[in-house]
Amino acid sequence: AQKVTQAQTEISVVEKEDVTLDCVYETRDTTYYLFWYKQPPSGELVFLIRRNSFDEQNEISGRYSWNFQKSTSSFNFTITASQVVDSAVYFCALSESYGGATNKLIFGTGTLLAVQP
Amino acid sequence: EPEVTQTPSHQVTQMGQEVILRCVPISNHLYFYWYRQILGQKVEFLVSFYNNEISEKSEIFDDQFSVERPDGSNFTLKIRSTKLEDSAMYFCASPDATQYFGPGTRLTVL
Numbered sequence: 001a002q003k004v005t006q007a008q009t010e011i012s013v014v015e016k017e018d019v020t021l022d023c024v025y026e027t028r029d030t031t032y033y034l035f036w037y038k039q040p041p042s043g044e045l046v047f048l049i050r051r052n053s054f055d056e057q058n059e060i061s062g063r064y065s066w067n068f069q070k071s072t073s074s075f076n077f078t079i080t081a082s083q084v085v086d087s088a089v090y091f092c093a094l095s096e097s098y099g100g101a102t103n104k105l106i107f108g109t110g111t112l113l114a115v116q117p
Numbered sequence: 118e119p120e121v122t123q124t125p126s127h128q129v130t131q132m133g134q135e136v137i138l139r140c141v142p143i144s145n146h147l148y149f150y151w152y153r154q155i156l157g158q159k160v161e162f163l164v165s166f167y168n169n170e171i172s173e174k175s176e177i178f179d180d181q182f183s184v185e186r187p188d189g190s191n192f193t194l195k196i197r198s199t200k201l202e203d204s205a206m207y208f209c210a211s212p213d214a215t216q217y218f219g220p221g222t223r224l225t226v227l
Contacts, residue, residue, distance in 0.1 A: 035216065043206060045160070045218040091160060095216070104150060104162040104173065105216055 002027045004094050006108035013082050014116050021077045021111045023092030029053075034068065034075045035093040035105065045091070051075065082115045089113070121211045123219035131227055133198050138222045140192040140209030149192045150210040151184065152218075153177065160208065166192065199226045 003026040013019045025034065036048040049059065051068050059066045063080045079086055089112050093105040122141045130136050142149050151163040164174040166184050181203075183195045196203055204226045209219040 037218075043223070044220045045208060047217065050216075093160075093216075104165055105152075105160070105210075106162070107160040109159045 002029075002094055002096070002106045004092050004106055004108035006092055006111050008111045009109070010112045010114065012114045012116060015084060016081050018078060018080050019082050019113065019115075021079075021090050021092075021113065023075045023077065023108060025073050025075065025092070025094045027094060027096070029096045031096070033095050035095070036066065036075075036077050037091045037093065039089040039091060039110070041088070048077075079113075082113075084115050084117055087113060087115045121209055121217050121219035123207075123209050123222050125222060126220065127223045127225070129225045129227065130199055132201060136196050136199055136224060138194045138196075138207050138209075138224070140194070140211075140219055141190060142192055142209065142211030143217060144190070146211045148172075148212055149186075150212065150216075151194045152208045152210060154206040154208065154221075155202075156205065163194075163207075196224075199224075201226050 005024045008022055011019055032053045034051045038046040038048055049066055056068050056070055065078045067076045075092060089110045091110045092108045095105045096103040121143060124139045128136055147167055149166045152160050153163050154160045161177060162175050164178045164184055165172045169186055171184065181197050185193050187193060192209060194207060204224055206221045206223050208221045210216050
């Protein structure tokens, strides 16, 4: 069965600190996708990144970076030099993929990040 | 970024009433999904829809729920007789490989 664990319920940092959000997943599939979404207080789900199971390269996008490690089934997300606008709930999610289509997402419980000025 | 729209943004209803939540997915996408998020909790899969029929549903998606694509563009989620525990945010998703989500409909059942 698929499962996503985000062990950090809440994290509080001061602006300009770096912060890493952890995500550990379980799946029996060899082909799958991993996602991160941001949910600001307004409630919408904002797509941040998708990574397929065959691509273990780390990715950097501005202040955001992602570390995918298949050996430990982890897909961690780091925000460098955090800003108040980064305050949100962050969800990690997993989906199987077959036939070229994306299956349903299985979400973790989310991590609430509070960035203090 | 392609846009998925949902209406209404907020719906308040009395327990036992029927509600219909609407979604306009990204055109040319074949798969559509509904998810639910109870306040403060994780996002949960409800149902997937492909080629005008349900392809998969979760245990949450009981007989009170139904989905339709009435006119080839809109995609609806109907709850026949709402309960207090149906109060949640409902998201429509129109995926390719990225799972674009609509802005959500906040349903409040009184």
